Amino acid sequence: MxxxxxxxxxxxxxxxxxxxxxxxxxxxxxxxxxxxxxxxxxxxxxxxxxxxxxxxxxxxxxxxxxxxxxDHDVESPLKIHLGQGISRGDKMDFTIQKSVELGITEITPIFSQRCGVKLSGDRLAKKHQQWQKIAIAAAEQSGRNVVPVVHPPIDIKEWLEQASDAIKLTLHPRAEHSIKTIQIPSEGVRFLVGPEGGFTDEEINIAKQQDFVDIRLGPRVLRTETAALTVLSALQLQFGDLAN
Missing domain, CATH: 2.40.240.20 (Hypothetical PUA domain-like; domain 1)
Known part of the structure; x- marks a missing residue:
């Protein structure tokens, strides 16, 4: 047993x-x-x-x-911070759970213009607490000895403007750049995934002003929960757990 x-x-x-x-x-x-x-x-x-x-x-x-x-360590050498547009129902729970299993370091739930979830006050605090408990359970299940931080949800503009030396990426189905073109991220990666409704043009422009680079994963449009996990898997394969 x-x-x-x-x-x-x-x-x-x-x-x-x-x-x-x-x-x-x-x-x-x-x-x-x-x-x-x-x-x-x-x-x-x-x-x-x-x-x-x-x-x-x-x-x-x-x-x-x-x-x-x-002294057991199963952490990825790659630090990854996911800014995830908040999705409806249990999709956000699923994204957090699987992101932890795939080695995420930090997660920030993001409110954006096309986010269909409205949370505030006590409901927001309870939901944030629930998300952190999901991260704890996923760390336990996957054998991690570090629990990734689920930060309190914030507005997309506030997250984009946070100072960071990490490579900054925005997932977009019509992006010009492929994830294969990313250079070795010695300071880690911050990547942004939109909600079900995607990003507005204004949000894309704000991201570019903060040095975020649009990337695509392939020719198909992925659901928000699929997109985050695909990016994580690709990053771990190229630079993290499976790079060597």
Whole structure:
């Protein structure tokens, strides 16, 4: 049986018992129905993981004892920041989940003119919290020991104007440049994917003013969730996980 990989947002030290937080305890105790003596692997995002033994289980609490530190690193050498136009329904959840599995570093949900999702106040805060939990679960499932940051949603113009030395890309089906023409991105990549309705001409122009380069993936128009994951896969193949 595979040892469950669990995110624990606290300090972790060998032989010092750790009470898992509510989400982790619920998953271990109620979902997986694990018992005292069972093994779990816990990580806090600071690198590596800790093989641990469960020493206490109740309906609400799970306490584990870290036994061994494992310096296990599965992170991509390529830092990638996705600016994703917010999509409807579970498409955004799917994009975040699969982006984490594919090695994304940061994700910023983007409000744009053709974004069909209207969120504000408490609803926006709850949705952001949900997206971060999806990223945590995807990191656990894929064996990552770092949880990518899902930033609070912002307007497209604000994201485009953020300072960065990374290569900047905008995915556009009518772009002149192919992803194959990208030079080695030593400072990482920032790439922008639009919502279901795509970008307006104004948004494309703003992106160009901020040194974003239009790229295309091929002759077909991809759905927003397909586009993000295809770009990620292509970048990892060319410059990241699978480059060597």
């Amino acid at each position: 595979r040892v469950p990989h669990i995110y624990q947002p606290s300090a972790i030290s060998l032989t010092t018992p750790v009470a898992l937080d509510d989400d982790a305890a619920g998953h271990v105790g109620r979902v997986l129905r694990m018992q005292v003596g069972d093994k779990v692997s816990i990580f806090n995002g600071e690198g590596g993981e800790y093989l641990s033994e469960i020493i206490e289980v109740s309906k609400k609490n799970v306490v584990v004892k870290p036994l061994e530190f494992v």
